[in-house]
Amino acid sequence: MRAPFCALMVEAAASADFVFLTGDLGFKALEPVRDALGKRFINVGVAEQNMVSLAAGLARAGMRPWAYSIAPFIYARPFEQIRNDVCLHRLPVVLVGNGGGYGYGVMGATHHAIEDYGVILTLPHIRAYIPAFDGDLRPMLRLLAHTECPAYLRLGLSEEPKDLAIPPYGAWRQLLERGVSGRATILAVGPLVGGIVEAARNISSERRPSVWLLSELPIAELPQPFVDDVTKSGHLVVVEEHVEHGGAGSMIAHKLLSHRFAPFRFSHLAARGYPSSLYGSQKFHRRECGLDPSSVLTVACQD
């Protein structure tokens, strides 16, 4: 997702207020952005606290700063700067984290971001944007270019299913219809939805669960077709590469209960850290946590 992201950043260079800050990351990726932006591309060095406060100062002075690092470094170290300097003042700073979830795989725990949007969304005014496919970036970045609020953009690796017509971008999208005897509604956040859709399409059309994709948090409103689908299937399965606490699953459950609606069954498949104390690729960690397509569909198809 980083290559199309960079291409879009190059396009954004035409806007005179646009400034791009990086915390010394983006080698072999951000060079075109640097070349397009000139003085408005600033490598602030390995200093995330300074980077986020700088971005707040730039935004206070009327500019539109984007601050980039790998996902774990953009929200944890400078959390107080995000809270005090950006969010309290509702400044239009866009924080970009590359490699959300277990994206940096075998690089290890310090390089994973499995509680990023949960932590960030405790703060006022900020919204999280989690593209699932490369194609989501253009409409999402168009929104962010004009945002009046702080935003967090969690980039990952696009896992687009083959031969699937992906609906036009929206915070909520239904990627797969539920079969007449399908027993679950899957709601996924982020790129892992691709593998789940692929696997679900291999199930007989009658027994298929529906698959929904959620790309913006917090949740404003629940779409009625989604609620209707959950009502009919009787089992909501929320899947996300993020820990349970503060995740989309908690938000959905809260929203449903606030609307006096409780599905008959609710499963929340979430990141669980490092259960075996072993490390590997992003796929390895998903399997460890039951987030791989096979594990998800086992939960979604059980009686």
Added chain:
Amino acid sequence: MIKRELSSDLLLATKLRLLRMHFEAGVGHIGGNLSSLDILMCLYHQVLGPDDAFVLSKGHSAGALYVTLWSKGGLTDADLETFHRDASRLSGHPPCSGIPAILFATGSLGHGPSLSSGMALAKRLRGEPGRVYCLTSDGEWNEGSCWEALIFAKHHGLSNLTLIVDLNGLQGFGTTNFFSNVAALTEKFRAFGWYVQEVNGHDLVALTSALSQCPSIGVPSVIVAKTIKGNGVSFMEGRMDSHYLPLDRTQYDQAVRDVELEADLVSSRQKDGRE
């Protein structure tokens, strides 16, 4: 641009207003407010122009900032009477909204140097005139983020940025010497390549002169203003407890007498000087 609109009468009235506001609100942090007040008054009355911006990094001197804004007509007596009370715009540390002159809610230390660097960078990128000023405490330089900003601003040659350090030598639980040897702060700033000036932070002529001598090309500036915590109040000067403790009635009366007496002395010294 240096203006000359700060009279000793206004300075005295503002200092007394600060004491009264803290006394009536029953809150402390007076020592660090008294050490900053002359700097803030100098900035707001003699230095800051419409193109300039100011960030108070040492948010615990909010009281001194509020009375300075009051002295400029930006806040009223009615505003100051709400200080530290329910439903006030004037929280104990600068608020994040409600007072347009206050750009950032500070109070957690170590944010101002980066915030002001960001604002100075924006001016640079847009080719806008004016300078960004930021007042920090001395204990604040324990924070790593200050040094991140120091490196950044020098590297980018933000010559439209002036940091002022209120070097009163005392922090929350001891002397700054004891904690991080920031007595050598001046040398450290020089080593980081900044244009450094040392002044008496209670000498308005020296302060004004230093602020007017910040270079406008090449390097950012820092003014190390040597100040006295609890300045002008005999029983507070240089004492740790002035960081936190509120004044009782007797102390308040004594503080008012001290401040008035010192103003008289300064005034007569100035007269003698003229004669």
